[in-house]
Amino acid sequence: MVRGHRTRPGGAGLRLLAATAAVTDRVDVAVVGGGIAGMAVAYELAADRKVLVLEADSGVGLHATGRSAGTLALGYGPPRIRPATRLGLPLLKEPPFGAPLVTPRPVLWFADRAHAVDAWTRFQEVCASTSDTRIVDRTEVPEIAPLLRAEAVAVAMLDESAMDIDVHGLISGYLKGLRTRGGQVQTGWRLVSAEHHGDWRLAAADGRTVRADVVVNAGGGWAAEIAATLGDGSVPLRIQRRSAFLARSHACPPVPGGAMVASASGAFYVKPEGTGYLCSPIDRTVVPAHDPKPDELAIARAIEDINAATELDLRSVTTAWAGLQCFSPDGLPVVGFSLAVPAMFWLAGLAGFGIQTAPGFGMLAAASIRGETSGGLSPFEPGRFN
Ligand SMILES: Cc1cc2nc3c(=O)[nH]c(=O)nc-3n(C[C@H](O)[C@H](O)[C@H](O)COP(=O)(O)OP(=O)(O)OC[C@H]3O[C@@H](n4cnc5c(N)ncnc54)[C@H](O)[C@@H]3O)c2cc1C
Incomplete structure (x- = not known):
């Protein structure tokens, strides 16, 4: 019999105070899911967009992100993810929000x-x-x-x-950087319904609502459920x-x-x-x-x-x-705009390499959402499953 915890002791997650503080109810981008993927893209976009992270749990990084081994190894996973891992390396080695987040291993x-x-x-x-x-x-x-x-x-x-990533330092840094840039996080905010009429109207289980031009689906293990709520059942995860x-x-x-x-x-x-x-x-x-x-x-x-x-x-x-x-069915991440519904961006399917690739995919995803060409994402387009 092992002493089991759902959350990794000393893991990366951050429980947040003032979970239900009033926030802007109209944003440019709503990111559903406050794991490493959601926090990475939210931080990047907050440089020039009004961004709100909607997280169902009581803090950020409490699920897969807070339970990982935190290893970065270029020889791990499919070769096509390596450019994303490499793209994120400078941020991990010299983060804009603090001390280096990687040590050799x-x-x-x-x-x-x-x-x-x-x-x-x-x-x-x-x-x-x-x-x-x-x-x-x-x-x-x-x-x-x-x-x-x-x-x-x-x-x-x-x-x-290969290296160890300080996952707690990374998620804390993204949170700090996001807030410094004017971005916000709502916790205890579980997406349960959504409608698109010119923009997105998102509703939480407790009745809170938010309007957004773009929704990012960064729901990790729940990404398929979130996609279904948004009306996109095209990616079998x-x-x-x-x-x-x-x-x-x-x-x-x-x-x-x-x-x-x-x-x-x-x-x-x-x-x-x-x-x-x-x-x-x-x-x-x-x-x-x-x-x-x-x-x-x-x-x-x-x-x-x-x-x-x-x-x-x-x-x-x-x-x-x-x-x-x-x-995803081909083992590659799903990163790009949905072809099934308007203004819904996938950032999911990060498998067993989501920590090492999130900084890079966060940058690529933010560029794509801004409408900048991001050729680096072509192998990951959700449309490949249509
Ligand atoms: C044991 C283990 C070891 C690992 N080791 C490594 C490793 O060494 N290196 C590596 O790179 N990767 C590793 N991984 C993989 C890595 O942890 C994941 O790929 C990564 O954390 C995925 O991040 P995410 O943000 O997509 O998902 P998550 O961190 O799970 O975040 C998704 C978030 O969405 C929220 N959510 C769900 N539904 C809703 C809703 N309806 N409304 C609002 N919010 C919602 C959840 O509460 C959750 O916080 C490991 C994973 C595990 C489990």
């Missing part, structure tokens, strides 16, 4: 003999498409990731440029639960800056965090949109796999949590 992907053939093919594909990763010889592995058992590694690939947990190791106390290790077969990942290790069973159970609990069985299996492949000897879980990941 190399990632070593590895596979045992049973999974070596598939992993080798994938590693070669990744290395051919980005210079940030390289295949490493087994003899190098003990130096890079001393916690891995030698017999667990048949092939390995290293991303030395799949929602998956992803669990994570913290555990201590008496056998191998964490080394600051030590590498993250991820099994290429998808059994687990582990990285040092504070006085312990942040781990995930990389579970992918398809679920309806809801606030999920961690999958205890998947966590128990991951602990077995981690103990078989590493010297960590994990015995108990300090705490566990889970969040929703949202996937």
